[in-house]
Amino acid sequence: MAYDSDPNVGFPAKIGRRAARFAKDERGNLTVLGLVMGSLMIAFGGLAVDMMRYEATRAELQNTLDRAALASASWSQGLVPETVVADYFDKAGLADQLVNVTATQGLNFRRVDVEAEADTQPYFLNMVGLENLHVDANSAAEQRITNVEVMMVLDVSGSMNSGNKLTTLKSAGTEFINSVMANDVDHKISIGIVPFNGQVNLGQALRNKFNATQQHNIADVNCVDLPGSVYSSTGISLATALPMTADVDTYSGTDMGYFYTSNYMTPSNANKWCPPQPTNVVRLPGQDVGVLQGYINGLVGIGATSINAGMKWGLTLLDPGMRTTYADFMAAAAMPNTLTGRPFEYADDEAMKVIVLMTDGEHFAEERLNDAYKTGMSPIYLSAADGYQSIFHNTLVNNTNATTICNSRPYYVPHRSEFHSRPWNGTVPAATACFDPNAVTAGVSPRTWQQVWGSMRLSYVVWQFYVRPLGGDFYAYMDIFRTKTATTTMDSQLQQICGLAKEQGVIVYGIAFTAPVNGQAQIQGCATSTAYYFEADDNAQLTTAFRTIANNISQLRLMQ
Numbered sequence: 001m002a003y004d005s006d007p008n009v010g011f012p013a014k015i016g017r018r019a020a021r022f023a024k025d026e027r028g029n030l031t032v033l034g035l036v037m038g039s040l041m042i043a044f045g046g047l048a049v050d051m052m053r054y055e056a057t058r059a060e061l062q063n064t065l066d067r068a069a070l071a072s073a074s075w076s077q078g079l080v081p082e083t084v085v086a087d088y089f090d091k092a093g094l095a096d097q098l099v100n101v102t103a104t105q106g107l108n109f110r111r112v113d114v115e116a117e118a119d120t121q122p123y124f125l126n127m128v129g130l131e132n133l134h135v136d137a138n139s140a141a142e143q144r145i146t147n148v149e150v151m152m153v154l155d156v157s158g159s160m161n162s163g164n165k166l167t168t169l170k171s172a173g174t175e176f177i178n179s180v181m182a183n184d185v186d187h188k189i190s191i192g193i194v195p196f197n198g199q200v201n202l203g204q205a206l207r208n209k210f211n212a213t214q215q216h217n218i219a220d221v222n223c224v225d226l227p228g229s230v231y232s233s234t235g236i237s238l239a240t241a242l243p244m245t246a247d248v249d250t251y252s253g254t255d256m257g258y259f260y261t262s263n264y265m266t267p268s269n270a271n272k273w274c275p276p277q278p279t280n281v282v283r284l285p286g287q288d289v290g291v292l293q294g295y296i297n298g299l300v301g302i303g304a305t306s307i308n309a310g311m312k313w314g315l316t317l318l319d320p321g322m323r324t325t326y327a328d329f330m331a332a333a334a335m336p337n338t339l340t341g342r343p344f345e346y347a348d349d350e351a352m353k354v355i356v357l358m359t360d361g362e363h364f365a366e367e368r369l370n371d372a373y374k375t376g377m378s379p380i381y382l383s384a385a386d387g388y389q390s391i392f393h394n395t396l397v398n399n400t401n402a403t404t405i406c407n408s409r410p411y412y413v414p415h416r417s418e419f420h421s422r423p424w425n426g427t428v429p430a431a432t433a434c435f436d437p438n439a440v441t442a443g444v445s446p447r448t449w450q451q452v453w454g455s456m457r458l459s460y461v462v463w464q465f466y467v468r469p470l471g472g473d474f475y476a477y478m479d480i481f482r483t484k485t486a487t488t489t490m491d492s493q494l495q496q497i498c499g500l501a502k503e504q505g506v507i508v509y510g511i512a513f514t515a516p517v518n519g520q521a522q523i524q525g526c527a528t529s530t531a532y533y534f535e536a537d538d539n540a541q542l543t544t545a546f547r548t549i550a551n552n553i554s555q556l557r558l559m560q
Contacts, residue, residue, distance in 0.1 A: 065139035160301035179550035187338035196310030197303030199223035203281035223274035235319035248453035362519035385426030406434035412469035498526035
């Protein structure tokens with residue numbers, strides 16, 4: 001008889017006995033364990049599904065962030081960084097998850113920070129009260145320029161001598177060089193200097209690299225008359241013929257009385273388009289702070305103003321076409337080898353080119369001596385006896401017959417206002433002396449045009465040797481000898497070359513230093529944007545302008 005079937009045992013006792021027997025039965029333990037383990041497996045499986053969905057959302061968001069940040073920080077794309085990031089998120093179908101885009105850009109860097117967020121609705125975790133899995137993600141990308149090429153294009157015309165302007169330029173310029181080059185231990189920054197007045201004096205070494213024609217071999221006069229065609233390209237081909245600027249005083253006043261006197265005869269260097277000032281020459285890119293500052297401190301105010309020529313040479317010296325020339329200078333130890341590879345390509349993402357253009361004026365109509373009067377023999381003769389001169393005019397020879405030829409008096413002697421049959425040699429020829437086109441007069445020597453311009457002004461020569469003996473309009477004769485470039489043409493050339501610079505990504509800073517209205521307009525039009533244009537109305541503002549530009553370059557240290 002089973003224990004629990006005993007009729008003498010009460011119901012409560014039976015329950016207690018059954019419970020005790022169940023507790024000793026191992027089959028009950030396995031059932032509980034199975035229930036517990038099954039519940040845990042379901043829970044962990046649900047957690048894994050929810051976490052996989054969370055991770056997929058996070059990964060997609062992060063990948064989109066990284067791609068968008070990298071693309072928007074690139075210098076090679078010309079769009080606004082915020083627009084690039086928004087486009088990436090829109091195409092990924094995550095537009096509503098983009099929270100914030102912060103773009104920071106300096107002269108040599110661009111950084112983009114992007115923030116986004118997303119929510120994932122769990123399938124299983126909401127059973128334990130977790131109704132949302134939130135994703136916060138961010139990414140940042142930065143591109144910095146490691147190589148910087150700077151050209152300082154500086155006005156050194158005569159007007160810079162007034163009001164301590166040149167002194168202030170020297171102070172501001174030397175401070176600028178020190179600030180930009182400070183702590184550049186990796187030799188990533190270079191600075192060149194292009195002083196300009198009526199022309200740009202290249203210096204003999206640089207001039208020798210170009211195809212300079214009409215050479216006069218006058219010391220410290222190494223300017224060239226740029227053809228208008230060079231303003232349509234960023235550089236200047238070494239094969240392009242560049243006529244050298246004549247060493248001549250072309251100035252002409254309005255008081256004709258001056259031209260009679262010998263006091264007006266002597267040329268003035270201040271009136272020459274290429275003043276023979278040895279310190280106002282182009283300085284090739286360098287990295288020695290002291291040397292560069294010495295160049296700035298040696299500048300001298302003299303001459304007229306041709307901003308177009310200054311800007312043209314500034315861009316030419318940044319153009320990759322100069323790389324072979326620079327390599328030659330490095331091989332000759334005229335440039336440091338740390339500049340190997342410069343000028344870099346315009347499209348090089350690791351290089352930045354900067355021009356700082358400063359003037360206190362506006363264009364002054366450029367005057368060029370015409371080629372026929374630059375070199376070769378002139379019709380002017382010099383007397384060894386007393387230093388007086390005479391000129392031969394072929395138009396005064398009457399070639400009708402031997403008699404008319406004999407009676408011709410084609411030599412004009414200005415200091416005596418007389419026509420003679422031979423050049424002046426210190427004595428007056430006999431009135432009956434015949435003109436002989438083949439005769440050689442002792443005591444006189446024909447002068448080259450270079451010798452003429454070395455001792456006389458153009459206006460003096462025109463008046464004394466042409467207008468007086470032949471008659472006619474003074475300025476008409478002046479225009480036979482010279483060609484003037486209109487200021488409107490010079491303005492157009494300046495804007496053309498500035499436009500090419502900006503198209504190639506060259507950063508152009510413009511400083512109008514107490515300049516007239518048109519000068520201000522030309523410099524503002526040349527600058528990269530209004531943010532890169534400065535009007536300096538006094539010396540203090542000039543210093544501030546240079547400091548601001550230097551800070552844009554140097555406040556953010558360049559990275560390797």
